[in-house]
Amino acid sequence: MGSLVPRTALPGKSRSIHDEIAKALGYFSIGLGLAEIVAPGAICRAAGIAGQEGVVRAYGTREIATGVAILASHDPTPWIWGRVVGDALDIATVAAAPSNRRDGEDRRWWTVGALIAVTALDAFTA
Numbered sequence: 001m002g003s004l005v006p007r008t009a010l011p012g013k014s015r016s017i018h019d020e021i022a023k024a025l026g027y028f029s030i031g032l033g034l035a036e037i038v039a040p041g042a043i044c045r046a047a048g049i050a051g052q053e054g055v056v057r058a059y060g061t062r063e064i065a066t067g068v069a070i071l072a073s074h075d076p077t078p079w080i081w082g083r084v085v086g087d088a089l090d091i092a093t094v095a096a097a098p099s100n101r102r103d104g105e106d107r108r109w110w111t112v113g114a115l116i117a118v119t120a121l122d123a124f125t126a
Contacts, residue, residue, distance in 0.1 A: 021125045022076040025083065029067030036060025048107025049097035059093075062086055080126035087119040 015023075036043050037060035040053040066083055070076040094112055099105045 018125055021121070022070055022080055025080065025122065025125060026067045026070030026076070029063045029070065029083065031067075033060040033063030033065075033067060036063060046107070047094055047111040048099050048105065048109075049094055049111075050099065052093065052097050055093060059086070059090065077126055080122055083122045084119060084126060087115055087122060091115045091119070 036056045040056035040060070043056050044050065044052050063086070066079055066086065069079040069082075073079055091112055094108055094115065097108070099108050
């Protein structure tokens with residue numbers, strides 16, 4: 001007798017919404033990391049901070065490594081928690097950095113808000 005539960009996933013290929021979000025976060029990390037390495041000045045200007053280009057490049061390397069680990073791992077949970085820790089570093093860096101111009105103060109706090117939102121998504125996914 002067959003199962004009353006319809007088969008909706010391919011055998012061995014079942015993915016939950018958390019798996020899909022984790023995969024998207026992996027790709028997001030790689031893309032963000034590349035942007036931070038290639039154009040740290042533009043990232044700093046967009047975030048409203050000044051003089052942090054070297055830190056942004058280093059964080060870009062961290063983002064790429066984390067993204068690759070998320071995508072390559074059978075269980076991305078520890079790597080997602082690594083993103084949460086990285087988000088905390090990002091928030092602290094942006095909050096403590098000097099603003100880059102008169103409107104930079106507003107940009108800086110919008111950036112902190114966006115980072116908090118991403119941190120919440122990371123924690124939910126982990």
